[in-house]
Amino acid sequence: MISSIPTAQEQLKFLKNVQLILQSGSFSSTYKFALLISLSRLAIEKGQDSGEGLALEYTEIAEKFIELYWKQAVPYTFNDEGQLILNQNNGKQAAIVNQIIELRQIYSSLGLLRRNSVVWSKLVKDVARTVKEMPVRYLQNINGQNFEFLYQFEQSKQQLTLLPQAMFCLRQFSEIIEELCQKRWIDYIRKNSSNAPILNKLPNLEQFMFEPTRNQLNAVANILVELQECKCFYCNKVMKKGNYAVDHFIPWSIYPSDTGHNFVLADSSCNSKKSNLLASNEFLHKWQERNEEHNLIIVDQISVLGFLTDKERSHKVAEWAYEQGKANNYLMWNG
Numbered sequence: 482m483i484s485s486i487p488t489a490q491e492q493l494k495f496l497k498n499v500q501l502i503l504q505s506g507s508f509s510s511t512y513k514f515a516l517l518i519s520l521s522r523l524a525i526e527k528g529q530d531s532g533e534g535l536a537l538e539y540t541e542i543a544e545k546f547i548e549l550y551w552k553q554a555v556p557y558t559f560n561d562e563g564q565l566i567l568n569q570n571n572g573k574q575a576a577i578v579n580q581i582i583e584l585r586q587i588y589s590s591l592g593l594l595r596r597n598s599v600v601w602s603k604l605v606k607d608v609a610r611t612v613k614e615m616p617v618r619y620l621q622n623i624n625g626q627n628f629e630f631l632y633q634f635e636q637s638k639q640q641l642t643l644l645p646q647a648m649f650c651l652r653q654f655s656e657i658i659e660e661l662c663q664k665r666w667i668d669y670i671r672k673n674s675s676n677a678p679i680l681n682k683l684p685n686l687e688q689f690m691f692e693p694t695r696n697q698l699n700a701v702a703n704i705l706v707e708l709q710e711c712k713c714f715y716c717n718k719v720m721k722k723g724n725y726a727v728d729h730f731i732p733w734s735i736y737p738s739d740t741g742h743n744f745v746l747a748d749s750s751c752n753s754k755k756s757n758l759l760a761s762n763e764f765l766h767k768w769q770e771r772n773e774e775h776n777l778i779i780v781d782q783i784s785v786l787g788f789l790t791d792k793e794r795s796h797k798v799a800e801w802a803y804e805q806g807k808a809n810n811y812l813m814w815n816g
């Protein structure tokens with residue numbers, strides 16, 4: 482069966498359905514936000530701009546969940562009243578978060594946890610089971626009414642297959658979906674009264690929940706300083722100590738998930754000029770070459786800091802971002 486690219490009208494209908502899901506009040510946990518974000522990221526990392534379906538392993542979706550919740554399961558420490566972790570559920574803490582909290586006490590980073598393949602694969606399997614039984618089963622169910630536009634849920638299948646056209650739409654609207662989901666997720670956390678004690682002490686909830694910490698980025702900078710021989714990735718000038726910043730080669734505003742290969746080090750001037758723009762094709766090639774040449778160092782050293790390091794996936798994300806840039810006339814930065 483040949484599936485064609487969805488028409489403009491079909492694409493709008495898709496967006497409308499995403500909005501319906503997000504507006505529905507029948508959410509007992511934040512799993513649904515995590516699921517939509519995960520599907521949209523996997524459509525980019527594994528898919529292509531065609532009207533075909535896309536088969537995803539439940540374990541792949543589970544890995545995305547773990548990445549999202551790992552960050553949010555950091556205990557927030559109060560001066561004297563002990564610790565609190567954001568509650569991701571209306572009642573008791575969500576099961577996936579509980580498993581992650583337990584492992585966080587043993588493994589200081591996601592990278593270190595991934596290196597223990599026995600513990601890691603057990604966690605992934607457990608999370609995959611919950612993902613299948615809970616959010617995948619209920620995401621497309623609003624007030625008892627089933628409307629399947631992303632996938633058809635089949636209990637007996639080991640894989641989740643995105644419906645024809647869903648992959649295309651997820652890739653097309655990923656930036657909107659990410660932003661909507663993150664906003665709704667933050668709202669959910671705010672409205673959950675059990676989180677009240679922590680909220681007035683966290684100045685920036687969005688940053689806490691979704692963005693990499695300064696500590697992590699400083700550690701990445703230390704690795705890149707050596708890798709780039711202390712020269713700016715963009716202008717190649719020698720950088721003065723402290724006068725540089727870790728740059729997301731594919732801007733965070735376009736793809737808000739960090740992979741080790743996406744980081745480059747730039748002097749303050751280039752970093753602020755590039756801002757949230759895509760760099761020109763010349764830099765794209767330079768970045769791809771850098772990743773080929775230094776793949777082992779990046780995989781070895783940056784993964785320990787907790788970032789996923791998968792060169793192929795990073796390059797797929799870049800391919801998608803530059804396609805989006807071309808199709809939508811994004812402003813490019815020429816250095």
Ligand SMILES: [Zn+2]
Binds near residue numbers: 716
């Ligand atoms: Zn520079």
